[in-house]
Amino acid sequence: MVKLASWNVNSIKARLPILRDWLESFAPDVVMLQELKCQTEAFPLLEVESLGYHAAVVGQKTYNGVAILSKAPIEDVIERLPGEPEDAQSRYVEGTTFGLRVGAIYLPNGNPVASEKFSYKLDWMAHLRDHAAALLGTEQPLVLGGDYNVIPEPEDCHDPKAWEGDALYRPETRAAFRRLLNLGYVDAFRALHNEPHAYTFWDYQRGAWQNDLGIRIDHLLLSPQAADRLTASGIDREPRGREKASDHTPIWCEVEQ
DNA sequence: ATGGTTGCCTCGCAA
Numbered sequence: 001m002v003k004l005a006s007w008n009v010n011s012i013k014a015r016l017p018i019l020r021d022w023l024e025s026f027a028p029d030v031v032m033l034q035e036l037k038c039q040t041e042a043f044p045l046l047e048v049e050s051l052g053y054h055a056a057v058v059g060q061k062t063y064n065g066v067a068i069l070s071k072a073p074i075e076d077v078i079e080r081l082p083g084e085p086e087d088a089q090s091r092y093v094e095g096t097t098f099g100l101r102v103g104a105i106y107l108p109n110g111n112p113v114a115s116e117k118f119s120y121k122l123d124w125m126a127h128l129r130d131h132a133a134a135l136l137g138t139e140q141p142l143v144l145g146g147d148y149n150v151i152p153e154p155e156d157c158h159d160p161k162a163w164e165g166d167a168l169y170r171p172e173t174r175a176a177f178r179r180l181l182n183l184g185y186v187d188a189f190r191a192l193h194n195e196p197h198a199y200t201f202w203d204y205q206r207g208a209w210q211n212d213l214g215i216r217i218d219h220l221l222l223s224p225q226a227a228d229r230l231t232a233s234g235i236d237r238e239p240r241g242r243e244k245a246s247d248h249t250p251i252w253c254e255v256e257q
Numbered sequence: 258a259t260g261g262t263t264g265c266c267t268c269g270c271a272a
Contacts, residue, residue, distance in 0.1 A: 010272085011264055035272090037265060062265050063272095109272065149272095203272085204262035247263075247272080 001231070002098045002255050006032040006145035006218055007239075008106070008201075008248035012065070013037070015246055016044055022239050023051050028252060029071045030097055032104035032145045036065030036090075043067065054097075060090035066104045066146070070097040082134075083127035091124070100226065100255070101135060105146030110167030118167050121149070125176040133183050135223070141255070142223035144185070147201075147248065149217055150177040152187070155196030156216035168217060186227040188220040188253040189235065200235055201248045209240060218251045229255040 005028040009015040012033065023031070031053075036043065040059035048055050053069040056077045068074055074095040081092040094103040105128070110121030128144075135142050151169045154160040163169035181187065189198070199214025208214060222230060233253035240249035 014264065035264095062270090111272080206261055208262095244263095 002030065002100065002257060003028045003252060004030040004032075004100075004102070004143055004145065004220065004255070005236070005250045005252040006034070006104070006147075006220060007250040008034040008147040008218060008246060010035045010246040010248065011037040012043060014244065016047065018239055018242055018244065018246075020047070020051065022250065023053070023069075026236060026250070026252075030100070030102060030143075031069040032102065033067040033069065034065075034104065034106040034147045036060075036067060037062060038065060056093050056095045058090045058093045064090045064106055066090060066093045066106050068093055068095055068097070068102055068104050070102075072097050081124070081127055082131050084124065098257075099141065101138070101140045101142045103142070103144040103146075105144060105148065107146065107148045107150065109149050110173065113165065113167050113170060118170075121167060122172055122176060125173070125180070129176070129180050129183065132180055132185065132221075136184060139225060140223070141226035141229065143220060143226055143253075143255075145220040145251075147217060148177065148219050150174065150219070151215050151217055152177055152190075152219075156199075158197065158213045158215075163215070168215065180221065184224050185221040186224070186230070188222050188227075188230055188233040189216070189251060191222075191227065191230060192233050198235055200251055202240060204247050209245075218248060220251060220253050222253070222255075226255055231256055
């Protein structure tokens, strides 16, 4: 069994105490991290290695930044989304570990919609789709996980009306996410859970966590060969309730070896 | 319609 997780930590430095506790207690084999908000050289590599993990890190000062942690070596790492070779933003890292091809994704937020940020998001999603399609051709078990900044369906938020017009819920955004699924990828959470209002992100503001006013925007997408082996999935709400929490909480799945 | 919060790092920007 391989236990994989994804977590937008909203600053690796600010989250290090919670991350350390969670790695020890939850003990995932593979973790996809987003929003490191630090340069690659500033990543706490020794700390992570002392907890028993290898790491592939693509950092950036102040913004973005992604990593894969794994209890096994990570091979054949790529640090950019193919098709976005000159992307100045660190939003993608991919490698092979435990016999799985794993991609860690921090998809652009895209707000405000009436700006170039939204077209950047849609372009990025088109490139992700192209790459995800190419990967399927390899017939490997694939896990593309991360903060997609996409609310797939109305039941993935508390109040769809409140999200109308937002880049996370725009029809173009949801269609682009469906185009990814339509290639043959499976949402590891939705494949095994049909309950609505299961969230992965709660805003720091307006008591969103206390009132469970969240959104489900972090996803683990599995290729058919990985989905065949899916045995469990879930959302670990525990870290979101802690002091100095990230605004996201970890999602996870288990696949048979 | 606005503001509320966090993290960066420098007092504004992104989320």
